[in-house]
Amino acid sequence: xxxxxxxxxxxxxxxxxxxxxxxxxxxxxxxxxxxxxxxxxxxxxxxxxxxxxxxxxxxxxxxxxxxxxxxxxxxxxxxxxxxxxxxxxxxxxxxxxxxxxxxxxxxxxxxxxxxxxxxxxxxxxxxxxxxxxxxxxxxxxxxxxxxxxxxxxxxxxxxxxxxxxxxxxxxxxxxxxxxxxxxxxxxxxxxxxxxxxxxxxxxxxxxxxxxxxxxxxxxxxxxxxxxxxxxxxxxxxxxxxxxxxxxxxxxxxxxxxxxxxxxxxxxxxxxxxxxxxxxxxxxxxxxxxxxxxxxxxxxxxxxxxxxxxxxxxxx
Amino acid sequence: xxxxxxxxxxxxxxxxxxxxxxxxxxxxxxxxxxxxxxxxxxxxxxxxxxxxxxxxxxxxxxxxxxxxxxxxxxxxxxxxxxxxxxxxxxxxxxxxxxxxxxxxxxxxxxxxxxxxxxxxxxxxxxxxxxxxxxxxxxxxxxxxxxxxxxxxxxxxxxxxxxxxxxxxxxxxxxxxxxxxxxxxxxxxxxxxxxxxxxxxxxxxxxxxxxxxxxxxxxxxxxxxxxxxxxxxxxxxxxxxxxxxxxxxxxxxxxxxxxxxxxxxxxxxxxxxxxxxx
Numbered sequence: 170x171x172x173x174x175x176x177x178x179x180x181x182x183x184x185x186x187x188x189x190x191x192x193x194x195x196x197x198x199x200x201x202x203x204x205x206x207x208x209x210x211x212x213x214x215x216x217x218x219x220x221x222x223x224x225x226x227x228x229x230x231x232x233x234x235x236x237x238x239x240x241x242x243x244x245x246x247x248x249x250x251x252x253x254x255x256x257x258x259x260x261x262x263x264x265x266x267x268x269x270x271x272x273x274x275x276x277x278x279x280x281x282x283x284x285x286x287x288x289x290x291x292x293x294x295x296x297x298x299x300x301x302x303x304x305x306x307x308x309x310x311x312x313x314x315x316x317x318x319x320x321x322x323x324x325x326x327x328x329x330x331x332x333x334x335x336x337x338x339x340x341x342x343x344x345x346x347x348x349x350x351x352x353x354x355x356x357x358x359x360x361x362x363x364x365x366x367x368x369x370x371x372x373x374x375x376x377x378x379x380x381x382x383x384x385x386x387x388x389x390x391x392x393x394x395x396x397x398x399x400x401x402x403x404x405x406x407x408x409x410x411x412x413x414x415x416x417x418x419x420x421x422x423x424x425x426x427x428x429x430x431x432x433x434x435x436x437x438x439x440x441x442x443x444x445x446x447x448x449x450x451x452x453x454x455x456x457x458x459x460x461x462x463x464x465x466x467x468x469x470x471x472x473x474x475x476x477x478x479x480x481x482x483x484x
Numbered sequence: 485x486x487x488x489x490x491x492x493x494x495x496x497x498x499x500x501x502x503x504x505x506x507x508x509x510x511x512x513x514x515x516x517x518x519x520x521x522x523x524x525x526x527x528x529x530x531x532x533x534x535x536x537x538x539x540x541x542x543x544x545x546x547x548x549x550x551x552x553x554x555x556x557x558x559x560x561x562x563x564x565x566x567x568x569x570x571x572x573x574x575x576x577x578x579x580x581x582x583x584x585x586x587x588x589x590x591x592x593x594x595x596x597x598x599x600x601x602x603x604x605x606x607x608x609x610x611x612x613x614x615x616x617x618x619x620x621x622x623x624x625x626x627x628x629x630x631x632x633x634x635x636x637x638x639x640x641x642x643x644x645x646x647x648x649x650x651x652x653x654x655x656x657x658x659x660x661x662x663x664x665x666x667x668x669x670x671x672x673x674x675x676x677x678x679x680x681x682x683x684x685x686x687x688x689x690x691x692x693x694x695x696x697x698x699x700x701x702x703x704x705x706x707x708x709x710x711x712x713x714x715x716x717x718x719x720x721x722x723x724x725x726x727x728x729x730x731x732x733x734x735x736x737x738x739x740x741x742x743x744x745x746x747x748x749x750x751x752x753x754x755x756x757x758x759x760x761x
Contacts, residue, residue, distance in 0.1 A: 181760070218584040221760035241586040248584075250577030254492075256499035268488045269585040313581060 171196050171321050171352040172217065176226035179212050186212035187376040190226070194369070199343060199353045201367035203360065205465055209376040210356045211249055214325050217354070218246045231320060242270060245314035249325040249356070251307045255299035259290060259309050262298060266313045284312040287342065303330035311339070322346065325356045340366055364457040372464055380464055387460055393453040394436055396423045399446030408439045426463065485587050489595025490602070497565055497603050506561060510607075513557065514614045517550050521622040528623075543625040544714045550615040551713070555640055555706050558608045562641035563664045566600050566648040568657035574761055575657065583761060590753045597649055597749060604641040612637050616713075629712035636709035639741050640702050644668065646745050647700075650752035653759060667700040675703030697733065701741045704733040 172194040179186035187209030194200045215221045219236045233240045267277035288308040307330045328336040371381035414425040573579035651660035678693020697704040711732035
């Protein structure tokens with residue numbers, strides 16, 4: 170396992186960061202970590218790279234405990250804030266980071282050229298970072314993370330400041346690294362991005378993991394059905410809700426989610442038996458976004474908004 | 485690793501405009517001091533020059549005035565250049581990518597300490613030699629104990645930068661600035677109280693002064709330096725004025741300061757080692 174965590178928990182005083190996080194990320198995986206703002210995504214990443222210390226639980230990266238210096242040489246990290254010493258030029262920053270990775274002179278210089286090329290910052294490297302756009306600063310951060318040719322790349326919202334073209338380039342880069350056998354841990358809000366590049370995901374809510382597995386597994390069993398119904402009325406609406414299908418309207422379309430294909434005729438039957446004219450019924454491929462929204466909507470506010478005593482009291 | 489961080493710290497200071505503004509203002513201070521001294525000397529020389537006891541008294545007072553403001557300048561420079569050394573990087577987030585590297589947190593603190601030390605010592609040596617040089621050229625007045633005076637003078641910014649560095653590992657930049665400056669003021673006022681206490685032989689005042697010097701020995705170091713420079717076999721004049729001293733701290737104060745400095749540096753490392761970022 171490249172990353173293995175067991176019951177990893179972090180409290181900030183009496184405020185929850187994340188709780189009982191158990192994850193396994195194997196070699197060569199692109200692992201997506203999803204969750205709302207404040208759900209605990211960055212807390213986990215910060216623990217993995219040694220910025221914060223767990224309150225309890227344990228974790229191993231590349232077979233060694235958290236904070237191991239030798240292992241850190243094999244990790245590339247792009248922080249969510251991606252702020253760098255803006256009084257340096259891009260190239261000077263790369264040299265600084267190469268020296269922190271103890272990369273020798275000529276090898277370091279070659280690698281700097283290589284990563285600047287990869288993130289398309291070649292030609293801009295001798296300008297001060299303060300003159301870079303946010304997107305360029307994020308690319309620079311990505312270049313710094315790629316410097317040691319890491320076995321594990323941890324990216325926290327890597328495209329948050331990028332334009333669509335930049336996002337596509339980062340997606341392509343992740344796929345390229347994946348094909349080279351690198352392991353990537355990706356924190357992201359952008360579900361479409363995760364869906365394209367990740368093969369495994371975990372969803373975090375209220376500081377706890379609420380779902381996890383391969384994308385295929387997570388999406389299996391959930392089918393979104395789109396219907397165009399004439400004479401759509403309250404009775405149909407109520408009947409669908411009573412059977413647990415929770416319909417919602419999107420313009421003239423009525424949408425429901427079913428667990429399996431067997432339920433599709435049941436839906437049609439409810440519509441027709443209650444006076445609806447079913448003009449169209451289309452089972453849709455369920456997107457990760459829908460699954461995410463569904464899981465996140467269930468429940469309510471984050472546990473992270475509660476204090477320690479509240480949670481202990483309710484446990 | 486420590487040297488890499490020290491180099492980066494040094495470069496960071498050089499990259500700031502304020503550093504150059506301070507250098508220009510320092511040069512202006514030395515020029516103004518030199519001009520003032522020049523005109524003072526023109527009058528005083530009429531009394532018989534540096535051999536005249538009254539002239540020596542006034543020269544030593546002018547020197548102590550120069551040293552007093554020099555100390556104030558290096559203290560301010562030490563505090564304001566280091567006040568956000570760690571907290572500022574935490575607040576902006578620049579430290580995150582650095583801590584994730586194969587680097588010990590202690591190396592980061594020691595590297596920063598080294599970088600600031602080299603910068604502050606260079607600056608302080610220039611000011612110290614500048615003031616003494618200008619005084620000597622203008623007046624021919626030779627203070628005694630130049631080297632031990634320099635040691636005390638250099639310990640002042642070193643002490644403040646260590647306290648400021650330590651504070652920045654657990655306080656916000658603003659809170660740290662206030663804390664270190666207040667400590668410096670406590671040291672200064674305590675020093676004055678001790679002087680008055682010694683003069684009127686009031687033990688309570690002396691004890692308050694000693695206690696404040698233990699909390700922040702910067703003023704004690706200043707008084708030790710001034711006493712060494714302005715008295716001694718070559719200068720039998722005890723120049724009592726608001727910037728000078730009649731009752732110097734003992735040599736133990738230097739040892740205490742060094743121990744204080746090392747303990748605070750160690751505390752900075754310990755605190756930062758456990759700090760969540």
